[in-house]
Amino acid sequence: MNPRTAARQYARQASALARAEVFADAAETIVQQAWRAVLDAIAFAHPVVGHIATAKVHNALTDFPDQLIHFITGALFHTADWSHATAIGVVTAELRAVQEGKADMIPAPDPALVRQIVYRSGWSERLRAQTALGHPSRIAEKISRGIQAGKTHQEIAEDLLPIFDGIRSTARRVARDETMHTANAIQWQAWESLGELVYAYQVRAILDGGTRPEHRKRDKAVFYKEPKAGQNGLDDCPHPPRESEADGSVWAYGCRCWLVPLVKDNRRQPKAADVGGPSLDDRLMQAWWADADWRERRAAVGAERYGLVRRLKGRERPQWSDFFDAGRDRLKTPGEIRATLASLARAGIGS
Numbered sequence: 001m002n003p004r005t006a007a008r009q010y011a012r013q014a015s016a017l018a019r020a021e022v023f024a025d026a027a028e029t030i031v032q033q034a035w036r037a038v039l040d041a042i043a044f045a046h047p048v049v050g051h052i053a054t055a056k057v058h059n060a061l062t063d064f065p066d067q068l069i070h071f072i073t074g075a076l077f078h079t080a081d082w083s084h085a086t087a088i089g090v091v092t093a094e095l096r097a098v099q100e101g102k103a104d105m106i107p108a109p110d111p112a113l114v115r116q117i118v119y120r121s122g123w124s125e126r127l128r129a130q131t132a133l134g135h136p137s138r139i140a141e142k143i144s145r146g147i148q149a150g151k152t153h154q155e156i157a158e159d160l161l162p163i164f165d166g167i168r169s170t171a172r173r174v175a176r177d178e179t180m181h182t183a184n185a186i187q188w189q190a191w192e193s194l195g196e197l198v199y200a201y202q203v204r205a206i207l208d209g210g211t212r213p214e215h216r217k218r219d220k221a222v223f224y225k226e227p228k229a230g231q232n233g234l235d236d237c238p239h240p241p242r243e244s245e246a247d248g249s250v251w252a253y254g255c256r257c258w259l260v261p262l263v264k265d266n267r268r269q270p271k272a273a274d275v276g277g278p279s280l281d282d283r284l285m286q287a288w289w290a291d292a293d294w295r296e297r298r299a300a301v302g303a304e305r306y307g308l309v310r311r312l313k314g315r316e317r318p319q320w321s322d323f324f325d326a327g328r329d330r331l332k333t334p335g336e337i338r339a340t341l342a343s344l345a346r347a348g349i350g351s
């Protein structure tokens with residue numbers, strides 16, 4: 001395990017998660033705009049001018065599913081480019097061949113493969129099917145039935161809200177999980193193109209209240225390309241946010257886990273001890289933290305820890321050292337964060 005590779009990959013994962021969150025927010029905004037247009041239309045829900053309401057709904061919602069799918073598609077192709085570029089950055093320093101100017105040994109992924117990765121799960125069909133539930137004629141029909149039944153505008157809106165809430169949460173989840181899937185699948189292709197230089201992968205987890213118990217348990221597990229007796233092989237290696245092939249490659253929705261490539265040092269054979277020891281280069285993480293934006297910082301330590309430190313420190317900026325226990329080589333638990341900040345406050349350090 002190279003602690004610098006691990007630190008760069010940790011930082012990259014935080015950036016990927018922050019991107020996914022930005023795309024989820026943007027997808028939600030598109031749904032929100034459609035919902036506002038429907039609310040505007042409901043203002044015309046009246047027995048005499050009810051036809052205006054249905055016409056307005058048609059205008060507002062006809063392009064909505066396409067808009068949403070178009071946005072997410074663009075976000076995923078953009079993520080694919082970003083992912084390839086950053087995958088190289090993670091391992092560059094470890095690969096002497098790359099340092100010697102052979103960076104092109106990681107070829108850009110074939111466009112057909114990128115398309116396959118972006119569309120593989122069938123998310124666009126699923127999203128279209130769900131947004132069709134909010135199809136203009138269905139919505140318009142619900143509004144006119146509401147008018148006939150003498151419902152208030154408020155009541156008509158309340159009838160329609162569950163449909164849009166469902167679309168909103170699906171849009172968020174698709175944007176987020178497909179971004180992470182594309183980011184990680186493209187990165188995997190880049191690493192696999194290095195052949196035997198990458199001899200294993202280690203899986204890591206954020207380890208907070210949102211981590212699945214099984215993902216917590218497997219944190220730091222290593223999966224070898226050529227496993228010896230008692231070692232895990234690649235069949236058992238998860239591909240976050242999907243499970244391993246052995247586990248049917250099923251989706252683990254919202255999974256924030258990541259893989260760290262174990263790069264062969266040309267100068268010596270890998271030892272068992274390489275996968276123990278400190279897993280992160282703390283100074284590299286501190287430098288990254290200083291440059292990262294708040295979304296990346298929050299993604300790196302989990303929203304739970306980040307929110308806690310923000311509350312406890314008030315106006316003072318959270319630091320990487322507030323979250324990471326270098327001695328124990330892991331993120332602090334919320335209890336440890338509270339205890340450290342309380343003792344610093346007692347000693348009059350910080351505020």
Ligand SMILES: [Zn+2]
Nearest residue numbers: 215255256257
């Ligand atoms: Zn996970």
